[in-house]
Amino acid sequence: MPNLKELKNRISSVKSTRKITSAMKMVAASKLRRAQELAESSRVYADSLSFILSSLAGNTKNSTDLPEILTGRENSKISLLIINSSDRGLCGGFNSNLFRNAKKWISDQQGQGKSVKIMTVGKKASSFYKKTDLDIVASFEDLNSNDRQIQVSEEIKNKIMELFENNEIDEVSILFNKFVSAISQEPTYQSLIPLSNEETSEDESDANNAIFEFEPDKNELLEYLVPRNFLTQIYRSVLESSASEHAARMTSMDNATRNAGDMIDRLTLTYNRTRQAFITKELIEIISGAEAV
Amino acid sequence: MINLKVVSPQKVIFEKEVEMAVLPGAEGDFAAMPNHSPFISSLRPGQMAIMSSNKVDESFFVSGGLVMLKEKVCEVLVDQIEPLSDVNSSNYQQSKTYQELEGNETALGTFEQVVNNPPYK
Numbered sequence: 243m244p245n246l247k248e249l250k251n252r253i254s255s256v257k258s259t260r261k262i263t264s265a266m267k268m269v270a271a272s273k274l275r276r277a278q279e280l281a282e283s284s285r286v287y288a289d290s291l292s293f294i295l296s297s298l299a300g301n302t303k304n305s306t307d308l309p310e311i312l313t314g315r316e317n318s319k320i321s322l323l324i325i326n327s328s329d330r331g332l333c334g335g336f337n338s339n340l341f342r343n344a345k346k347w348i349s350d351q352q353g354q355g356k357s358v359k360i361m362t363v364g365k366k367a368s369s370f371y372k373k374t375d376l377d378i379v380a381s382f383e384d385l386n387s388n389d390r391q392i393q394v395s396e397e398i399k400n401k402i403m404e405l406f407e408n409n410e411i412d413e414v415s416i417l418f419n420k421f422v423s424a425i426s427q428e429p430t431y432q433s434l435i436p437l438s439n440e441e442t443s444e445d446e447s448d449a450n451n452a453i454f455e456f457e458p459d460k461n462e463l464l465e466y467l468v469p470r471n472f473l474t475q476i477y478r479s480v481l482e483s484s485a486s487e488h489a490a491r492m493t494s495m496d497n498a499t500r501n502a503g504d505m506i507d508r509l510t511l512t513y514n515r516t517r518q519a520f521i522t523k524e525l526i527e528i529i530s531g532a533e534a535v
Numbered sequence: 536m537i538n539l540k541v542v543s544p545q546k547v548i549f550e551k552e553v554e555m556a557v558l559p560g561a562e563g564d565f566a567a568m569p570n571h572s573p574f575i576s577s578l579r580p581g582q583m584a585i586m587s588s589n590k591v592d593e594s595f596f597v598s599g600g601l602v603m604l605k606e607k608v609c610e611v612l613v614d615q616i617e618p619l620s621d622v623n624s625s626n627y628q629q630s631k632t633y634q635e636l637e638g639n640e641t642a643l644g645t646f647e648q649v650v651n652n653p654p655y656k
Contacts, residue, residue, distance in 0.1 A: 283546040
């Protein structure tokens with residue numbers, strides 16, 4: 243028979259766990275709202291920038307005129323993957339989904355005879371990939387404020403430009419959890435080098451309609467635009483990932499709170515039953531004692 | 536009237552109908568007015584002035600960026616922007632723009648110049 247005292251302790255510990263998880267859920271919900279607003283308000287800039295870039299690239303019919311950093315190198319040997327994880331845990335399958343996806347991607351790339359380098363964002367990714375034998379070129383942690391997110395995006399941009407120029411990488415992709423809705427996040431790849439085609443083709447018809455004049459000339463504009471575009475895309479993925487993280491945490495903490503409630507109900511039932519059994523046993527003892535006299 | 540939309544990487548700063556906007560293009564200042572030919576340019580650090588009937592209504596410092604003009608739309612993608620009504624020669628060193636431009640001597644010099652003596656007044 244279970245011990246009454248033990249059960250009582252168990253119940254109170256589950257109750258305090260429930261308090262923590264429900265508080266975390268509430269915090270995640272409010273952070274999610276902020277992160278979502280940020281992600282949405284930064285979209286205008288990103289959309290305009292990719293429109294300008296695609297009208298520039300679209301205007302240049304001959305793709306050999308475009309710099310390597312836009313079109314990618316012909317014989318690409320080394321791919322860089324930027325993995326956007328979270329700094330903290332307790333957010334369900336957020337990170338493990340991402341890592342599982344990345345593993346597949348990496349073995350795909352290696353199957354094509356390319357070597358893979360990794361850049362990690364968030365503590366979870368850096369501690370996970372430290373244990374593997376992959377080549378980590380840089381790790382970024384503590385993305386806890388918007389200012390820091392901007393700063394890290396800038397650092398990532400500088401790093402990939404530098405690596406590309408030194409021929410240490412030929413391709414760059416970024417992996418992040420795309421925010422679909424509060425209950426669903428989707429690991430998504432976006433190619434930075436070469437510039438992903440989806441984005442260009444989306445606006446292509448529109449961009450080709452208006453014939454723009456460019457000032458200064460295209461090459462100088464591209465020199466300015468390309469790093470800007472990297473920065474914006476990286477920043478956007480960081481924001482999406484942070485919105486997804488909070489959404490994932492909210493759902494998983496909601497589940498945890500509900501599970502804790504169920505557990506408390508079950509434990510309380512057992513507790514009451516056990517207590518009743520003790521009382522009945524004692525009564526039987528008293529009655530049989532009285533009968534014996 | 537032309538629709539002027541000023542956007543920073545973080546958010547839309549403002550969007551409004553203006554008669555004319557003067558922008559510091561990479562190869563010289565230009566005025567954005569309705570039915571300008573489609574035009575894309577980068578910006579150098581300088582003053583952005585919103586004007587009506589030859590008078591400056593509002594004035595800003597921009598640290599650089601891009602502008603896209605077509606028909607009745609003028610989209611300005613700025614890196615840093617500071618309304619000049621908020622800063623003067625004594626407090627501009629405390630402004631956010633000044634701190635962000637730290638280390639960029641040319642841009643800081645232009646900022647100082649624009650604050651003290653804006654080309655469009």
